[in-house]
Amino acid sequence: MSVSKTAKASPQGLDKVKQAFTQKGWQKNSPIFLDTACVSAATLKRFWRSVPIGQDSFQAICQAINLDSSEIIEQTPTAATSAEQTSATDSWVDSWVDSWVDRAAVAHKLRAQIAGTTRLLSLTGLTGIGKTALARHLAQRLADEGYTCLHLHCDRSQPLTLAKLAHALSQKAAPSHPIHLSFHALIDHLKQHRYLFIIDEIEHLLETAPDTCLSRFQNRIWSDFFQAILKADTCNSRFILTSQDLPNELDVLGDRWPDRWCAQALGGLSPEAQMLLFQKIGLSPPPHSEENQYLSRIGLAYQGHPLSLRIVASEIATTFNGSIKAYWHEYGSAIDPEAALANLPRHSQYLRNRVQPRIKAALLRLKHQLPDAYDLLQAGSIHCRRPQLSQVWLQRAQAVGIEPNRARLLIEVLGDRASLVPTVIDHRLYFSPHPLAIIYGFSA
The missing domain is CATH 3.40.50.300 (P-loop containing nucleotide triphosphate hydrolases)
Known part of the structure; x- marks a missing residue:
């Protein structure tokens, strides 16, 4: 028999949690509580909505307010079974389910x-x-x-x-x-x-x-x-x-x-998977609504990059209290895919602070290991932001002192490292720097 690895709060359980929060003087998304429970703001928001979350996260929330999880959980047959059994999977696997x-x-x-x-x-x-x-x-x-x-x-x-x-x-x-x-x-x-x-x-x-x-x-x-x-x-x-x-x-x-x-x-998430990610964090606009279009444009601008989209969704769910329109009114002009590469560096500072260090670290490792590959990618991030044929990349390489045979090898290496994105247009192969390399690697 399979074991359920998620749990959600019952209406009566949520009432008890609200009382505990009131007694402690906490708001629903209190930073103090998030630190105490060691859960993300997005996970806590799903908890408040009675959306299933990982059992480890559910237990952590209950323990942080000194409540017995059995009094909070919705006792469906699946949940009752899971409470009586121990999964063979380690807790770090369970915590990833939600x-x-x-x-x-x-x-x-x-x-x-x-x-x-x-x-x-x-x-x-x-x-x-x-x-x-x-x-x-x-x-x-x-x-x-x-x-x-x-x-x-x-x-x-x-x-x-x-x-x-x-x-x-x-x-x-x-x-x-x-x-x-x-x-x-x-x-x-x-x-x-x-x-x-x-x-x-x-x-x-x-x-x-x-x-x-x-x-x-x-x-x-x-x-x-x-x-x-x-x-x-x-x-x-x-x-x-x-x-x-x-x-x-x-x-x-x-x-x-x-x-x-x-x-x-692995590449970016498909448009369908992008919407599923947003839904899991509590953003579920009607399929053909204006809000749905905003989320689609965000996904396109970041080429389905899961970490970036997860951070965007979490910020919408918390800072903007779930309002996709409010988020778009604040940052929409920087997210339009037609101008994304020029404007995204000025996008949410919260997003930038979470993603940029990881991209910078990857590029610094590239610079240390293969300085000429780094130079080629940097040149391309300035002059080849849109997909270009390999001949154009060879010209950029020559401009920074890289001979053609070496440049062809470096293009392959940058592709292996997902820093260059190949695209087939009219049966010809084009290359462009990954948007995140431009946005967070080489932008001022």
């Missing part, structure tokens, strides 16, 4: 591959594009099939090591299956047991060869580790790797075992 936006086709395909022969899956794309969200969605589904899920994060200042991976594994393993730190013992354990690892931001484990522009692991042991996973006759464990850069070294290894390796690039 913010997941459907990528049905790709999610179905990847789940089938991981449940089949695929052992290593890489998800690549621009920062904030939804790589981790998709990975967690897959983990939630696979946990129901008996996989023990672990989530590891790569940090540039404290690189992930195999010892850290083994330590995390030892926290999950049954006492009868002790984990040893030796390389071969670790591989053997992973071959025999069903673990699903999400390793986030593996770009921090990679370096780029200046001559070929191909990415490779800084520490050779990671190459040996993943090769051992791929070459083993059988292996029950699975790995989902997220990265802003295509891990070329793994791509080469994967060519030797194509049924055991998959690389999936």
